[in-house]
Amino acid sequence: MRFNEKELISLSRQPSECIAELGMRGPKKGDVVKRRLVKLVVNFLFYFRTDEEEPQGVLLLEQCRVEREDSQVFSIAFLDEAERKYLFECDSQEQCQEWVDSIIKASYEFMRKNLIFYRTEIHRLTGKDPLEQYGIEDETRFQVTCGPQPAHKDS
């Protein structure tokens, strides 16, 4: 599958407040803990070998479950496979909690839910749709209906 690698690498260089060296372990049996520079940029988690400028890999933080495993360890599980988890070892409880919170809030789907909440509430309180002033009230992505929607198709 092709992807815009150079552009993603450029994205990995954007400033981020969530960047730290953590112990990282892959989901497969036999994977061991390795020190990696982990960096959260938008809804992507980049990880770098500590002596390299280009990321070793990147994880899309959507449809995943983030959990505290331990006082200083959190995990991310993808693909509805609860047992296959990426593990991250932090240096403190505070750091661990910060990462968990940040990753949850970074998800696009999480932000979309907040947007829909605000949109509904503002409309309820003021009688006005706050998206009208930006001309985006009809965009599918901001619609208020719950659950999976029928796809917005073109001919």
Add this chain to the structure above:
Amino acid sequence: MKIHEKILTHYLSCTSPVDKEGYLYKKKVRTSSYQRRWFVLKANLLFYQERPADRHLLGVIVLEGCAIQHCESDGGLFVFSVVFRGSGLKTYRLAAEDQLGQDCWVKSLLTASHCYLSLLVRDLGKQYEEAKCQAGLGESNRYSPAIGQSSEGRTQSMVSLNPCSSTFFMPEPVRTERGNHRTNHVLQAPPMPSKVTNKRSPKLWSKRNAHVTPINGPVSTYGEWPQVDIDPLEDFTKLHEYYGEEVKQLKSDWLKRRQEKDKHFEVDLIDLSEN
């Protein structure tokens, strides 16, 4: 760089909503010919494959740090491009079969980035707090139920949120701006000095937020105030402008230092890898 394809394809096929899908033409770089592809837009990701029913995904374009531009029509097709800012970065040329298709796609792509959504959510969060206050629901809770981010001046962000303006601007990732709220409290009415000449702002600039202080290097000093020929007691707006200049300078200095600090920080970590 490994992209963990399975996570991406899983996200595409799961039940979260599709934001837009349809056929578009994609220009091949080498041959300059257009190929018809089925595109699916979900969040800030633009997937493409040959046909809707295909299992095999041809590729994905991550829509961060790019601008969407209308282009001149080409062979009856309505062309637009996804332009990534930065040296050596790509421009994707896409085309729709009609004007309406082009407009719809351009609009959807303009509002697709994570940065855009983040700004929009912040803005709406502020509006929500204001609406609650006005509805008289008692003491306003400064933190949103889900996000807990501190609020920030809206004026700048509002201009960039309307995708219909011809100069649509894709903002930088908003995380770097989080510290800006610290400067807002400066804009209260200062005590009126009897003579405003060569005087610094009465605020205590030496007190700094930990986020703002650079790791190395001294705290920069500020220039003296320009000589004011008017009596400030008669014209507060002028005085307000002078204070405003200082705040603007502070903000841009802070942003510069923040960017340097991030670069500096990363370099240090890489150097410490000897163990």
